[in-house]
Amino acid sequence: MASSEFKIEKIVSREVLDSRANPTVQVDLYTKAGFGRFSVPSGASKGRLEAFELRDGDRQRYAGLGVQKAVENVNKILGPKILGMDSREQAKIDRVLINLDGTENKGRLGANAILGVSIALARASADTAKSSLYRTLAEGRKPSLPLPLMNIINGGKHAGNDLSFQEFMIIPAGFRTFKDALRCGVEVYHALRLRLEAKYGKTAINVGDEGGFAPPINSVEEALDSLGQNVILGIDAAADSFYDQKARTYKVDGKEIDTDKLLDLYVNLQEKFPLKSIEDPFHDEDFENFSRITKKLGAKVQIVGDDLFVTNIKRVAQGIRVKAANALLVKINQIGTLTETIDRRQFHCRHISWPRNRSD
Numbered sequence: 001m002a003s004s005e006f007k008i009e010k011i012v013s014r015e016v017l018d019s020r021a022n023p024t025v026q027v028d029l030y031t032k033a034g035f036g037r038f039s040v041p042s043g044a045s046k047g048r049l050e051a052f053e054l055r056d057g058d059r060q061r062y063a064g065l066g067v068q069k070a071v072e073n074v075n076k077i078l079g080p081k082i083l084g085m086d087s088r089e090q091a092k093i094d095r096v097l098i099n100l101d102g103t104e105n106k107g108r109l110g111a112n113a114i115l116g117v118s119i120a121l122a123r124a125s126a127d128t129a130k131s132s133l134y135r136t137l138a139e140g141r142k143p144s145l146p147l148p149l150m151n152i153i154n155g156g157k158h159a160g161n162d163l164s165f166q167e168f169m170i171i172p173a174g175f176r177t178f179k180d181a182l183r184c185g186v187e188v189y190h191a192l193r194l195r196l197e198a199k200y201g202k203t204a205i206n207v208g209d210e211g212g213f214a215p216p217i218n219s220v221e222e223a224l225d226s227l228g229q230n231v232i233l234g235i236d237a238a239a240d241s242f243y244d245q246k247a248r249t250y251k252v253d254g255k256e257i258d259t260d261k262l263l264d265l266y267v268n269l270q271e272k273f274p275l276k277s278i279e280d281p282f283h284d285e286d287f288e289n290f291s292r293i294t295k296k297l298g299a300k301v302q303i304v305g306d307d308l309f310v311t312n313i314k315r316v317a318q319g320i321r322v323k324a325a326n327a328l329l330v331k332i333n334q335i336g337t338l339t340e341t342i343d344r345r346q347f348h349c350r351h352i353s354w355p356r357n358r359s360d
Helices: 069-083 090-101 111-128 131-137 178-199 220-227 259-272 287-297 313-322
Strands: 008-017 023-031 036-038 148-155 166-172 232-236 249-252 255-257 277-281 303-304
Touching: 008 111, 008 259, 023 069, 023 111, 023 249, 036 111, 069 090, 069 111, 090 111, 111 131, 111 220, 148 178, 148 220, 166 178, 166 277, 178 220, 220 232, 220 259, 249 259, 255 259, 259 277, 259 287, 287 303
Parallel strands: 232 277, 277 303
Antiparallel strands: 008 023, 023 036, 148 166, 166 232, 249 255
16 A cells, blocks of 8 residues: 555544543544544543643533643644654654653643544554554554453442442453353343342442442442452552542541551452452552562462553553562553553563463
8 A cells, every 4th residue: 555545634633522421532533545533531530640631621611621722732733743744653653742742741732632643543544554453553463352350349439439449340250252251240240230239229229430330338348248259359449549648548448547457458358359450559659568569469469550550651660670560551541642552661560360260
């Protein structure tokens, strides 16, 4: 295919509503022979160290969450600068976008503006090549579907109950296909609905921000116990949300506890339940205690850094040096460009091996 087919010819951005009915940036990017569109995701629970999401701040419009400034930055600054470039040159174009912003956290033009262009570019390039995006990104490597971790009880910032931990997940490991693992997760979800309704009443099956149930439970152990012993479990503590920086304590189950007691809690939960994944067990600057829990439980449990690493190569490198985790979450919106997200220098963390069959 001729190089001219990949030439960027037009970029248009607009404000749209996301699945939470909040404004977000959408970008359309056209090449001579292809098209890519991307609507930028935004989490309800964002780490304070993530790349900067530019919002308008006008309280009279969408409670200040509008993104017209970011849209304007795409249409008037970012887009015009890359017109005529070859859409296959992802890394080069991403670097142009980063340099146009010129800040460490993309705080001038907005990570949401930059990311919208970056992913629309990748999609347009793949479309021009008549290829699936995942095949383009795989660069000849054999792709595989991930093991789904399903968030089925919500707490923290994802719910209106008194649960300190943010997510309680099931891990349908040991199935031969993604289809079977998905079916397992769905069946457990619906079985849990019946159990919660029978025990706590109809209000227990109201759902939280991410679709998990938000029952009137105020104990971490009670939440895990409601999921039973027959499935592998995971938690996203999201410890930043219940950490008191001034007192250096955590509020869990209505009690103020220090770091040592919180570590003991995780150890006890792992001994009592089939718990195989713990995400963000401590606040986002506590590399020391991430290292402690990884040393203590890392041979048996996936210790995941999300708010700790925020898909940032510098923080991942620090985590590798001190062995702060054995897994990490990768989120394109945390760093702001596709190139920075897939930089292979980041991914040296070891993942825990999951059981080969359901009885393990």
